[in-house]
Every structure is written in C-alpha cells, then in structure tokens.
Amino acid sequence: MSIPRIAIDGVTKYYGQTLVLDEVSLDVAPHEVVCLIGASGSGKSTLLRCINRLVDFDHGEIRLDGISVEDAQFGHTGLQKRIGIVFQSYNLFPHMSVLDNITLAPRKVHKIAREAAEARARELLGLFGMAEHALSYPEQLSGGQQQRVAIMRSLATRPEVLLLDEVTAALDPELIGEVLRIIRQLKDEGMTMVIVTHEMGFARDVADSVCFLEGGRILERGDPKTMFAAPQNERTEKFLQRIIEAGRL
C-alpha cells in the first residue's frame, strides 16, 4: 500500500485546559478529498490548522508524504509551499491588488522573479475566470470573487495539498456556487484536499470520504452517500438529523 499524502497519527491538542483534539488519526491518500463535518467546537478547524502547523499540537505526529511536518527539512517555508490553506474570511491583504496578493508569497518567500510570479498569477486568474480583475483591490470585489482570489493565492506556489476552512460560510447564498465550482475543478485536476464545511450537499457531491467529528474525536468515517443515508454512529445520526431539519442537506 502506498504512503498516504497526509497521515495524522494520534494528534492531541489542548487550548489551555480544554482538550480540542483527542488522539485524532486520519489518513488522506493522494488525490483524495476528505470533508470534515461536525458542530462548532468539534475541533475540525483546529485539526485543519495543525496540518500546516498554523497551530502547534501537543502530542502525536502529522506526516506529509511520510515525513513529519515538524521535520527540519521543511525549514520555515517548505511546508507552506506544499500545503495551501483558505480561510472563511478570505483574509486577503486589503492594501494590495489581486495580483500583488497572489504574487506576494512566491516573490518574497520563495524568491521567484516578479515576471515569473506574475505570469503564474495571470495563468490562475485566467483559469478561474478573473483575468480582468488582476489590478482590482479586494474591497472592489464581491465576497465570492475575494474567496476565489484567496484560493488562487494559496495555489500560487503549486501546492500538493489544499486545506479549506469553511470557505463558503461567510458568503451570500448566490455567491457560494462560484466558489464550489472552483473546488470541484481542483478535484478534477487531482488536488488532494481536506475540507471543513457546513455545505452537506457539497460534501456529498465532492468528497471521497467524510469524517464526523465531535469533542475532538473522529466518530465516524465513511463514503458520503453511505454515511448520509445510513450513519453508523448515533451521534452522527443526530447531527445529520439537525442539519436536515435546518434544510442544509
């Protein structure tokens, strides 16, 4: 069996006295799309942020292609180059144009020449239908457009893994589709993704497998169609019941 792209192995994380991740283990194969679902505070966002070390964990190990993310060979920037992350609130730099937002890390962190970085950025903008917005500033764009730029920014260094943290949660309903389309496009190109989402319909559609988290543990993992139709764990069932009542599935 081949090594998983991401191997999470018994990861535990405390915030002060609060246990947020309780010996979580999860393997993500290359080109696999895994959705993390669960109520707020279940630890799914924290787990996501542990993968690219935005948050440090207390015990356990996370490996990228078999090498611990804490290994010195990644240095300060190696991991960030290979794992991109997109946030709920876009977090674009408001004082920079779209082009500068996308090229900042390639130029300043990875020392790529401006021409090459901008060529890559324009390629991405063209690919995702935003070529005419290269020189716009974030506040001139809709939420959906900003989130698309945020995705492109994370793709600028050609990462092998993309982490998506509730990327549609801050968007108006009519803008969610354009962001989900891009994610689907990335899946078709073979991107490995770990997605925290409340869009159950999307999870069912795009995920190869879904993990239900509660209290810092993965209670159930399965392929979405089976799990949504017949959850094995009664906690999963209750959660899905609430989601259905809220009209989100």
Added chain:
Amino acid sequence: MSAMPAAPEGTPPDGAAARRPLPPRPRNEWRAAVRPAIISLVSIVIVFGGLALWITSSAQWPRVQLQFFNLDAMIAAFPRVLQGFWVSMRIWLTALLCIGLWALVLAVVRSLRSPWFTPFRLMVVVYIDIFRGIPVLLLVLLFGFGIPALNLPGLPNSGLFWGSVAMVLSYSAYVAEIYRSGIDAVHEGQWAAAKSLGLSEWQTMIYAVLPQALRNVLPALMNIVVALQKDVALLSVIGVRDAVREAQIYTAQTFNYSSLVVAAGLFLLATIPMARLADYVTRKDRERRLQRAG
C-alpha cells in the same frame, strides 16, 4: 420624416412619463436662503463690534495696546522673530522625521511575538513608561543643560541638539503607542494568512501589517504633528534662539510684549492650516471606513 411611432398626445417623444405641470415653487426662495446669512452677519457685527467697542473704550485699553499691540514694536521685532520662527520650523521638521522613525522601531519591537524578542519588548515597555511619565519641559532642561555640561567627547555639545533629542525621546513614547494601537487593530486573520503563506514574522510586519496599521493611525498622528509644532517652543528655555526666544530678547530690551504677540501670530499661521489638514485626513479616513463597512 420621423421614424418614431406617433406618441399619444401629451407624452413627450423621449419616452419619459407624461409631464404634468410642476407644482408651484415656494416663493421667495432666495430670501429663505439669504436671510439666515444676513442675520448671522448682523449678529456677528453686533456682538464682536460691541465687544471691541467695550474693550477699546475701557480706561486701561491704551496701556494694553501699547504693551501688546504696539505696531511700531511689532515691525521692529518682526525680522528677528521670523528668523527664530524659521529655526522653530526646522527643528519641528527634523524632530518629526526622527520621531516618526524611532517610534516605528519601538512599536514594531513591542509588537513582535517571538519569544526571542522578549528582552527587547521589555526594554521598550520600560522606555515608554519612563518617557511618557516625565514632563517634556523637565527632559528638555535635563538634556539641554545637563548633557552639554558633561562635555562628552565625540558628541555634539549644543543645547539645540540635546534639547531636540529630549523632544524626540519623549514624543516617540507617545507615537510608539499610537503606532502599536494601529498594529493591534490589524485583524488576526491577516497574521494567519501571512503565516500560512510562509512569510516570516518580520515579513508579515513589513508587507502585511504595517501598511494597514499606518493607514489606521494617520488621523491620530496628524494631531501629534500639530502638538509638536507648538511644543518646539519649549526649547527656548535652554537658550535655543527660536521664535519665542527672539521675542523674549526683544521684550527684555524694550519692556514691550508686542514681539511675543508677533511670535504667537506666526505659530497660529502654521498650526491652523495643519489642524485643518488633520481634520481633513480624519474625515477622509472615516469615509473610507464607512465605505468599507457598507
């Protein structure tokens, strides 16, 4: 021949809704607009004229006029006071530049989060506590008289230099706190985004945080600029020949205070436009924020 279909009667051909006669305008519109202005003007003339009449008709007025508003004395003192004022403004600009940079260093050091910077953060905290807690005048005296008296080898010996240093040290403590509030106001998500892109803490500060922080605090900084413009007059106490000092010299020779009024006038000429500029910057900033929120 017109290709346009025949419009129904009364409908203009441009497609606009049928025009009905305009409702009657309120009459005497100009009067309604002009009346308040005239009333204001009359009121101003009455109140200020009355005050002026009352003041100038008082028995002591000629003495006041002679001491403070003596035109001959003003003309006589003007060239030297102006020269001193030019010195004041040069000190102001130089100090401004030094304060802007030094305070930025202080604020950035205090805002860096890595544990390696702890001793430096501590130094900045102590620095700000000390220099914010001591009156500027005391610092000016201490530095302006005290340090030149030491005759330190290799260092400038002028009161002007050391007095300015005191101003810079003191003001930097305030300005550093203003910068820091601007840095703190930058959203946490900006740090997370920068870190996830691989930017070091230093790069995050330079490329992501500081540009936003400086924009946030521009209105507050403008007020400091105006305050400093007047406070450079404190250097006159250690003998720097600025506008105030020159005016005092004239006063000491003639026992006439009109020269000080000249200096006051020059300061107002400089500070009032700066204050208006500060108001303007503040207003623009608020508009920008409202736009972003909306």
